[in-house]
Amino acid sequence: MARMIPSVISPETKSGAEKKIFKWFENAPSTEDWVVFHSLGIAHHQTLIEGEVDFLVVAPKLGIFALEVKGGRVKRKDGMWTFTNRANQVTTKSRGPFEQASEAIFSIMDAIKEKADAAHYNVSNLHFGFGVMVPDIEYGTMGIDEEPWQVFDCNDGDNVRDFIIRLAEGSKKKYEETYGKLNPSKLPTTQDAKYLISILRSDFDKVLAIKARINNAEQELIELTEKQYKCLDQIEENRRGIVYGPAGTGKTLLAIEQAKKSVANGKRVALICFNSSIGTWFETYFNELAKEYKPAYVGTFHSLLMHVMNLAGEKMIVPSDENSKKDFYEEILPSKALEVLIENPLLEFDEIVIDEAQDLIREKYIDVMDLLLKKGFEHGYWKFFGDFSRQAIYADGIDGHQMLEQMEDRTSFIRYKLTENCRNTKQICDDIQTITGYEAPKDLWTKVEGLPVDHKTCSTEDEQLEKLESLLAELQEKNIEKGKITILSPKTRDNSVVSRVEGVKIRDYDFKSSDNITFSTIQSFKGLENSVVILTDVNSYNAVNLMYVALSRARTALYILETKGAHSEYSELLKRRLLNG
Template identity: 35%
Template sequence: MLGVRWNMARMIPSRIYEDCTSPGEQEIFRRLRDDPDTKDWIVLHSLDLANHRKQISGEIDFVVIVPNKGVLCIEVKACSRLSRRDGMWYYGRDLKPDSRGPFKQASEAMHSLRKKLVERRPDLARVVFWTAVIFPYVSFNVKSEEWHPWQVIDNKSFRSRPLGKQIIEILNNARNYLEKCPNASWFFINSKEPYIEQCIIISNILRPDFEFIENYKSINNRRDQELKRYTEEQFIALDAMESNPRIVFSGPAGTGKTLLAIEAARRSKDAGNKVLFLCFNRLLGKWLEEVTANLRPSVTTITLHRHMLKVYGEHIDFNACDELFWEKDLPLFAIEKLIYEPDGTYLYDEIICDEAQDIFRENYLDFLDLSLKGGLASGKWRFFGDFEKQAIFNPDYPNIEEFIKRRGIYAPIYTLRINCRNTPRVASMAEILGRMVPSYSKILRPDDKTEPEIYFFSHRDEQQYMLIEILSKLTEEGFIGKDIVILSPIANGSCASSINTKPWKDRIKPFDVCTGGYIGYTSIQAYKGLEAPAIIITDIEHVSGDIYNNLFYIALTRSTQRVIILARDRVKREIKELIVKNCS
């Protein structure tokens, strides 16, 4: 990141969140973003300070980091009326008084911010930190020893002069003041701090405190809703999204690709785009459709084949459709519809595709090319996929580089390798049994000391008995139905589907029809892109070979807590040798 320069201010976050209801903050955001005087600046918006000096949480509306000048913490009071009586501040129609006032509020927050930064990086101690208050809708000419007149930007100055120039003047005045201040012997007027590199360091330290993403898994249960912080790697990915109209995000399972794809859809919707959000897998598509329901109608979330059926527009008897129909006939019918009946209904400003490795067939891509303004070569799209281990549906392209080359497309490839889903021991088992090369660069989850469990059976009845014992054990440990998913490499006749023992035969259902109280089972292939706390992998008859390696890898990486494997006893030696070889 060092050496990066920006033509205008780099805004973090890059757009205003929907919950920002202040028109004043929105206007200031736009003016800072679009002002040519803000070249190389970094502007942080709505920074929550978890370790505020006097409150449980504090807020700075804007932190403006200006190279060679300093850091300005801005408090915005976007009220239409303002008064101060008996030391109390009143804003607009709010009758509740504020004893601190905006200048004291900004000062306390600024000192908390500076303290945090200097504790982390003592070399930032000579950087100038100052405060200002903006009143975009009222005049303010009150004088006080609590603030300097040049720390105020009121309605008159806000409307008459570029905001960037006024911020420079405030920081220049602050530097002149510090030069004459006897208590500021640390300050040198000719200092050029913060340098560009220091500006980036400051923003990197502060950024995790305020740029969040919703954990969409908890959307249907608002009482348990939580915020998930981005990894440092994902911060860079978000920046790459903003600056590239076409980009591929490639990474193994558990690196946050789906989370980023959802965020890409949300940002595109906020930008006013008509978005097509696709995936290949039916179960993943159902889940994505649920968690992005609040993005409708701007965002259409759907599986590739369901979307083709909508475009084709004819009634289809699914029971009469074979594999050839889905792979050859349907794409052809949908392409013909777009060519010969182009009414714009199915033409999109942006296409986002999760699990993109599964759509790399020529006819699928031809369909997407016709669905996107500018086509794949010139239009706006984001592809998220595991192009190393999860391309199990026979794509036409052997790798992402070949896709870009043969399609004549310019698109950077951004690699994600930090695992933020699995525990270290589960991730390690996935690397071993999945023959994963290269391995994860880092595992974020702490080690819970729980090893993946492997049990070996000699016949199917014994496997069923083991599965029932495992389900009983997990239930006793506190796992409920929706926490447990049973996966198998075979779609029909799996161990879970054959259980006839009560009460378990009534508690286990196919995953696509089971509700929260039941334990779901499905094939490994069908569960791609999803996750669950406890994953039980059954019917393992083989370990060697690319197909089995990939299926093992996919199944193992679905778990967020526990993994239990049921394998045929004849593969015991091979599994043991793989584990020993990896540990030696």
């Protein structure tokens, strides 16, 4: 099976021929080290302002090949090409598929030459060729600008592997007729293929990053790290998997991508989280930016249970006081949902994808998932993404190791560990390590330099208020966008110093706060992030799990307003870390 990039074909692909060929490459035997790009964009095309090639195949020991696909009926007469699709729509062009493929491969090799670094410059001189695939017809007559070995037609069936080998042999022979014997060093290696992924996939295979800043409607494209792509590729081959890693390793992005891939493959998917803010963001993202990939259900686990009860015609009233509310969500609601689903399976999903899995691994919750999932929890498809180190702040004392043991008692699954922080600067990572004692693998923390973490020590609440207002004024003077600033506190707003701030508009965090500074409790902001975070009301650093969540929300700048007692704790923690090397 070749490695496909992207790993699933987009629902927007209209060509039935391309869809077939994508599957043929995906399932081709003895192609494990091949990389096949689909719809690769070409920013600097030889003859067009920009262009695209249907498939680009990087096959170690064979070469790099651009493939143009034409489905339906294909005809050439007097130099003009006519293409007729399944709906009998006719298109006439002077540029034929051979010319398109030829221009594409030369444009791609030029792009590779521009992008390749000194250590990999040889990739710009690798052997290459091009071909045309017309899987719906028998292609007979050959023109003077084409060779029989360059064409894949209905007589080839689904044997794309042999076609690439044929292309490699034919293009090699043609090269040697002109330039002499082909040097084996010009054939790509497996390492060359991996490097080409890093410089080519960024042209088109990108996903929208969660920026829990402004109103979260502002989305910018970011490229996932190669390790993250490897994660998606690996878990694709397994029914069940847990992807885990510390804050900042991109778990939520990967959960979204997993859900989108499964939807694209025709599955009925539930994308579930714990935090209501994340649930709201998921809903906004799919409604506004990815409608064609929207899962059958998107939102929090408890909202899903309420939906089940509504379908059953049973109205559930959420208690107002916090203790009763906790019991309602953890015991009463899942128990009632279980009773309903046992009697009547109102909902069923082909796959469940869960973000913030560390907060949802409870026996009763899993019992509910068992009834919601086709083939059940033991044999069905599910993918969990979570942090089983420090972020399980609702786990009632059960650590990450025990959670995973609970899962193993019920079924088998693959594990994949993320080990690269792609959110926080080096200075923020250092402070997380000092305060929480979290000994991360040395490759985890990012090497990106940023601003020093600014600890502001306050003797009284009045002094904390003064320093907070002064900091907000300073940030405004430096033209920091208000929407990029979030104030976090372990306390509710009414009990926080924030309630005393005057002259500055501070909104409770939501997804419509693009022009305002926002406030949130640490617990409610779990899973989210912003460029600048101000952590207030820090009386102690003893609650390390809560502190871990709070500190890791900041992308580029972190300010901490702490009491003298908390500052003394921090000094001791820093001293201990320095002594321990």
